[in-house]
Amino acid sequence: MPSEVFLLLSPFLAALGLALVASGFRGLGQYYKELTVLFFLGTPQALIPPLIDTTAITAKFATLVLWYSGFTVSRDGLNIYLGSGAVEVYPGCSGIEGVTYLLSLAGLFLVMFPMNWYRQFLILLVAVTIAFVVNGIRVALMAHLVATSDIEVFQYWHKGNGSMIFSMISVLLFSACCWALNHQANAAEQDLEQEDDANPLELQEP
Numbered sequence: 453m454p455s456e457v458f459l460l461l462s463p464f465l466a467a468l469g470l471a472l473v474a475s476g477f478r479g480l481g482q483y484y485k486e487l488t489v490l491f492f493l494g495t496p497q498a499l500i501p502p503l504i505d506t507t508a509i510t511a512k513f514a515t516l517v518l519w520y521s522g523f524t525v526s527r528d529g530l531n532i533y534l535g536s537g538a539v540e541v542y543p544g545c546s547g548i549e550g551v552t553y554l555l556s557l558a559g560l561f562l563v564m565f566p567m568n569w570y571r572q573f574l575i576l577l578v579a580v581t582i583a584f585v586v587n588g589i590r591v592a593l594m595a596h597l598v599a600t601s602d603i604e605v606f607q608y609w610h611k612g613n614g615s616m617i618f619s620m621i622s623v624l625l626f627s628a629c630c631w632a633l634n635h636q637a638n639a640a641e642q643d644l645e646q647e648d649d650a651n652p653l654e655l656q657e658p
Contacts, residue, residue, distance in 0.1 A: 468487060471486075485563050523535075536601075
């Protein structure tokens with residue numbers, strides 16, 4: 453809705469307007485970190501869902517997960533048929549919300565721990581991949597529970613506390629990847645410093 457989009461964008465727009473009033477266009481660079489943090493806090497959630505619909509891709513991925521798991525499964529559009537049950541993948545289950553949430557965390561991480569362009573791109577790619585895959589597995593589980601007619605368990609994993617477990621798994625996996633990449637970057641930087649210390653430049657007298 454327009455009101456929700458405005459609420460998500462308002463912190464960044466307010467900070468941008470204040471920075472322009474205080475320092476003008478030429479002085480925006482000094483507020484780079486603050487503006488970047490506010491941008492990633494709300495902008496992905498406001499702009500990405502209306503522009504990108506991954507519902508069909510999620511349905512296909514969930515079907516593949518079930519098929520590779522050994523189930524007899526078929527798909528017709530957004531409907532996944534498994535045994536005697538069927539589940540329709542709605543836009544709310546497309547995983548785009550999880551993707552935008554991890555992208556927000558990725559933006560905060562990159563501001564706190566600056567990296568080269570390759571690792572920055574890798575962090576963003578990892579955030580999107582983890583959120584999409586974990587949500588696809590969740591949709592596959594929902595289809596399996598519908599097929600087994602276990603409605604109580606379905607409601608728990610769909611709208612109950614179980615739905616939060618998948619979000620927690622996504623955050624934990626993404627945090628582990630961020631730690632590994634940051635550790636790798638620090639190790640590479642330390643190796644370069646050790647090489648510089650081992651091979652000091654010799655000063656020549658004029």
